[in-house]
Amino acid sequence: MINLKYKPTIEGNKVILRPFESQDIDFMVEALEDKEVMKFTGSSAFFDKEFLINWYNTRNEQVDRLDLAIIDKANNTVVGEVVINEYDEIKHSMNFRILIGPGGRNRGLGTEATILVCDYIFLNTDLKELTLGVYAFNPRAQRVYEKAGFILDSIDKADLEYEGEMIDALNMVLTRKRWEEIYYKGDTLN
Structure with missing residues (x-):
């Protein structure tokens, strides 16, 4: 088991990832709706x-698990969340997910938040990989994950019914080895 008791604040160029505060809840309700x-x-x-x-x-x-609010540095507002959860003891891996509400889309905030949290996990734990699932009708999210280094691992055919159509779920993985090749050289990030 990985201990994620410590909840960091991680600052990037566009976003800050930080522990949730009570004033964030109204935004998260709005985003989830x-x-x-x-x-x-x-x-x-x-x-x-x-x-x-x-x-x-x-x-x-x-x-x-690690749940962090995504703060847009341009206006200091909550635009979503990043989550690391669902530890897999056999693979020594965890699941990653991200949610970006309407106020944070199409500006690279999700890409930066994804890279920041992946860097944090691989620098501060010994996990072997991060996994995620994304529906095939969400190419924008697929591009974000690919930019962060995730690759397609498998496909769950017809995993979701949406408006009468069956949608595949794409399972993606970012291994520690791949992350190191892309982002990490010695003791510094590229």
Whole structure:
């Protein structure tokens, strides 16, 4: 098991990743109710606000996962979240996911947030890989993951039904070895 009790603040050029604060919850409710977020995450249209308040208020206490808010440095607002969760003991890996609400799209914030959290994980844990799933009808997210070094590992055919159409889930992986080849030389990041 990986201990992710420490919740860092990670600063990039465009974003800051930091532990959740109580004032972030309203934005996260709004983001989770966004039609595009619901489509690309396969979520339902209803969220119990009390459940979400409790959920985000307890993220910083979790030791088996890392949940960080994505802050847009240009206007100091929350635009989404990055999450490392679901430890796989056999592969010594964890799952990565990201959510960007409408105020943070199409400006490279998701790409930077993805790279920052992957760097943090590989520099501060001994995990062998990060994995993720993305639906085939979300090419924008696929490009973000590819820019960060993730490669296609497998496909779950017809994993989601959306508006009467069956959508494949693409399973992607970023191994420590690949991350080191792309980003890490000796004791410094490229």
